[in-house]
Amino acid sequence: MEKKIVCITGATSGIGRACARYLAEEGFAIIGCGRRRERLEALKAELPEGTPYHFLVFDVRDREAVAEAIDSLPAEWQSIYVLINNAGNAHGLDPIQEGSLDDWDAMMDINVKGLLYVSKKILPGMVARKAGQVINIGSTAGKEVYPKGNVYCGSKHAVDAITKGMRLDLNPYGIKVMAINPGLVDTEFSLVRFKGDDERAAGVYRGFDPLQAEDVADLVRYAVTRPPHVVLADVIILPTAQASTTLLHKKE
Numbered sequence: 001m002e003k004k005i006v007c008i009t010g011a012t013s014g015i016g017r018a019c020a021r022y023l024a025e026e027g028f029a030i031i032g033c034g035r036r037r038e039r040l041e042a043l044k045a046e047l048p049e050g051t052p053y054h055f056l057v058f059d060v061r062d063r064e065a066v067a068e069a070i071d072s073l074p075a076e077w078q079s080i081y082v083l084i085n086n087a088g089n090a091h092g093l094d095p096i097q098e099g100s101l102d103d104w105d106a107m108m109d110i111n112v113k114g115l116l117y118v119s120k121k122i123l124p125g126m127v128a129r130k131a132g133q134v135i136n137i138g139s140t141a142g143k144e145v146y147p148k149g150n151v152y153c154g155s156k157h158a159v160d161a162i163t164k165g166m167r168l169d170l171n172p173y174g175i176k177v178m179a180i181n182p183g184l185v186d187t188e189f190s191l192v193r194f195k196g197d198d199e200r201a202a203g204v205y206r207g208f209d210p211l212q213a214e215d216v217a218d219l220v221r222y223a224v225t226r227p228p229h230v231v232l233a234d235v236i237i238l239p240t241a242q243a244s245t246t247l248l249h250k251k252e
Ligand code: NDP
Pocket: 009, 010, 011, 012, 013, 014, 015, 016, 033, 034, 035, 036, 039, 058, 059, 060, 061, 086, 087, 088, 089, 090, 110, 114, 137, 138, 139, 140, 181, 182, 183, 184, 185, 186, 187, 188, 189, 190, 192, 213
């Protein structure tokens, strides 16, 4: 493959999907991953004509499915240059004493262990080639904790620590490791958190101008196109109306 290859988890929606579009415009070949096959099929039509595109359908919670999917890549798709660990969601928003074990499992299994399963398959190739870039999509929830955010914040604090650990361990190989930590982004995130409750999800983004997925993708594009000696190690991106996870200036 002449073009550099980027592998994006969670490319069926929101930030991951916008990253696929923006990085294809930047000349990357795209591997899109997710569980919803029809959305991965449809993504091809959203990319600039002629963009090399391959998709992999798997659940990041299933370590064997992750391994099988990455192993199934045709030879010309195997040298992944950029890995964007983006797949993830919040599930529920409850005080700790009322939290659901299923929600907790989902967040730790997807946001933390899923990121590790995918990384475990892709990082050895980067190490062997002594080249690559990893972007972990963290969150302000990985920098602060907010009421009822307990386990989601825990999962994103884990991503923060794992990113730092990756940077230390991959440093001898010249691999860039970056964390991009968004505040409130208007995607399907809240729809998933509130289990399909459209009205409650829409309320999260009402009364201020939230980030759009494209704002985050624009930062990802900037990050992956820096010169070889520059790494955006740890960046927070917020909507202007947001000062912290708990302080948001909504219009009257
Ligand atoms: P979306 O719900 O729009 O997208 C989530 C993506 O993750 C989907 O493509 C989904 O694909 C994928 N995904 C979820 N679960 C799994 C799974 N088990 N296996 C494989 N893929 C999975 O939300 P966002 O775009 O907002 O979220 C992307 C990332 O950004 C997440 O890590 C989130 O924590 C983070 N983030 C979001 C913020 C926000 O306010 N929106 C703020 C800060 C960080 P599919 O369902 O097809 O499998």
